[in-house]
Amino acid sequence: MRVAALSLHGIRMDSSNHYRSDLTDLLQKSGADAAVLPAFSSLALGIGTGRISAGASFAGTVRAAADSGSGWQEEFLALHSELARDNGLFLTAGTVYERENDRIYHTVCCFDPAGNLCCRQRQTHLTRFEREQGLSRGEELILFDLHGLKAGLVVGIDARHPEVGRGFALLGADILLHSGALKGELNCWPQAAGMWAQVQQNQFWAVEAFFCGRITGTDFAAGAAVIGPCEITPGQSGYLARGYPHTPFICANLEMEALYRIRREYPLLKMLNPQAYREDLFA
Template sequence: MNIRFWLGRYEGVAKSEDLLKTIARRIHAVGAGGDTSCPQLLVLPSTSIKLSQPEADKLIAEISEMAAQASLYIVPGSLLVKEKSGEIKRQSVMISPQGQVVLLATQTHLQPEERELGLQQGTDISIGETEFGKVAILLHTDIFIPELWRIYALKGVKLMVCLSAVQKPYTHWKQLSGAWQNVQQNQVFALESALGGEHFEKAYEGKVEAYGPCEITPGEEGFLEQESAAENLATGKVQLGELEQVRAQYPLLQQLNAPLYNQWLPRIYRGDFS
């Protein structure tokens, strides 16, 4: 199955109304909903929007209506959500063309400066079930955690949606040390939408890119698509059948020591080294 994707980048979205307007503009610009030959996915980067849980639920409901009207999957960036417990967490969702939330993801690894903002990490990882298979969303620091990618890959995820935040001074190599290298190590696809501009008094920069195993990308460089500088947008198709061919030729995941992972990874995350 093929997936048609659009990856956007923007700067300075800090209000719910601005996010809704941005999504509406992107849907109009890409003409989403016109091609019904394959699933369509619009991915936008993280935002600086802080909301209570009821406010976040209301915003997601509005975006769900837009997804249903446009007949496409939407990952509308991330929000900072204050849960009923009082904890503030960075979260994102994937919404289906039927307007249903098929995946709620929470950032599970934090940098010191994120903790200084009052953020708490999530303790669970989530996988979305879609018509094109299993999908996961990785947020900010999570993109640079190899264990997460390996866990998702072993659980059958083939498409990773990455909402990255690379601080200045920026280099492309710094960004590639996250999603690109983990794609190669786990034989998956990744769609990366990067944060830009000033957020919480820090400057960010990044590129919007789609990655796949080197064997099935132009020039064997691992890039499916890269953004157009004029539009801050990358668009293309993910062909899941090609991924199956790569895995058949070199069954990397079958050569791993999964029992060892099952024995140690949960204990390490719990801090149990006995």
């Protein structure tokens, strides 16, 4: 299976039609069966098209997005449903801020090749900054079928919480798709402490896309990556593909038999004590 991660760098955001055209071009060039877009994709496009009013700060922009009602979020998701259908792939659409029962959630959605919503995952952990913004956390991890693989979505800062990856692993995940964003300039170490570490601890694949750009004065930069267990990646690096912040997209082919082989040879999860997790995961 071929996977791709996109940074949205160079994608025109001044209209939905330009965005659709540019993104379609990259998706077709990638030849991917599944593609991942970064966090804050709906913010960037919403501001660019004038559908969201940029606040005086990033926090103000998030609040404006949450307070804008469901109209823009529905339009954004419908656009990516069409992109998934028209390009015949699984498309993780990046993140939206959704309001439900007076609570605000940071959420990522994935669409299947028919354009149907196949997974909606809310961020389960919050930074102090996000709590101060009034965000609420999701309370469950969800798996869905991706060409016969058990797949899960990882939202934002959840990549830095090892219990997320371990929870998905205990549920049987084969691959995790991460929509992320890191503030500031490129720094490989905070990024490696996220999904790279979770992959090595749990023996699954991961595809992560990071937003590259500026939103209301806040800069974001990190490189997209396709990650696997060190034992089955070139140079035992843990990476099948890596990009820089301005790299439009990266892609790689996943060899599932290699993953199954390393699980047989070194069955890491069988060495755990599942009872220690059962109360939190299966209560």
